[in-house]
Each structure stands twice: as C-alpha cells, then as structure tokens.
Amino acid sequence: EVQLVESGGGLVQPGGSLRLSCAASGFTFSSYWMFWVRQAPGKGLVWVSRINSDGSSTTYADSVKGRFTISRDNAENTLYLQMNSLRADDTAVYYCARDLTGNVFDFWGQGTLVTVSS
C-alpha cells in the first residue's frame, strides 16, 4: 500500500525556518517525481515545488523561489522541503504528492500544518 506521511510542521515566527519531511513507503520511491502542494486556510490547492526521481532537477513556484528548497533521500525514501524566510502568507497545510508519470498526483499525504505568526 502506498503511504506518504508528512511531518515537521508547526508554529514559526515570520522570518524563521522549518524543514518538512515526507516519508514514503509501499512503492519504489526512487522511480517517481515528487511534489509539494499547499492549501492556505479557506483556500484551494496550490503547487509549490517539484523534484525529479534522482533529485537532479527541481522547480519552484514563483512565490517560494529563493526561499524554499526541495530535496530527497532515495536511500531513506524521504522527501524534504526546507523553508526559509517564512512569511505569514506561507501559512498552509503542506501536502506531499507522488507523480503518476504525467504530472498528475496519484497519491497524497494527509498534510502537515505550517503556521507563520508572531
């Protein structure tokens, strides 16, 4: 069974940093692109970042470019999102999602809540 479990969310002050993790199991993690998608309170889903299967290529939404870094450890079956210079508008539930070869997201985690507030 495919499972994606996010962790690392919490309350952080503006300007602070946080590192999210997404533990994957039930599939060959190293074969798949992975994504981060977020949902601000009361809002819709927004794509944040994407990484290819071996970690050599990454892409970011303009809103997080230069502040967030996506990475992965294929030996540990774990996806990461390092978030720096956090702002109030980064407050959201962050989901990791697997790419079904074709840029659609066939499995998602339950999400982890990040709250940026003083």
Added chain:
Amino acid sequence: EVVLTQSPATLSASPGERATLSCRASQSVRSSLAWYQHKPGQAPRFLIYGASTRATGVPARFSGSGSGTEFTLTISSLQSEDFAVYYCQQYDNWPPWTFGQGTKVEIK
C-alpha cells in the same frame, strides 16, 4: 500561466441526484486535465486524468469529459461519501502546475 476557473463555486444537491461540475481553462490544455476530490482533514483523492480516464478504484458514477478549454466532471448519482470539494488541475503547460479554485458539493 494557465488559469483554471471552476463553476459553480458551490453546488447543493441531494443524494441520488446528478451533479455536473465545470472547469474552464484560460488556454487550451488539450486533454491534460485531472480531477481530485478533497474532504476536510483528509488527503486529496485522485479521480480522473486525461480528462476522462478514471483512476484505479474510482467508481463508475464519476465521469469526465471535454478537451481544449472546457471540461466537465459528472457524478451520475450522488452518494453520501461524494460530498466534498472537487478540484481540476492542468498538466499540459508547466510549470506551474495549476489547480482550479474548487467546487464544493454540499448536501441540499
């Protein structure tokens, strides 16, 4: 960036009724459109890709249609578990991968 506009924002319907959700793209995305179901506190669920292909395990009451800029998700007979928010997503022109703002299907 491709903007997806979903309508209506909220659809009120009774169990057993047919629900028709619309997604319009700001430019052609060919058939590169997916649909997701999302319930509060849960992981989004993958429903449809290629505009009309159901994902594994998705009941036949869910069907997708359309191409280019106009797409529809139809739920032929609403079940209690279908009341949720539905999002369309395009993957023809990326980055960014974009979602519509969602349609909430609520119990009438």
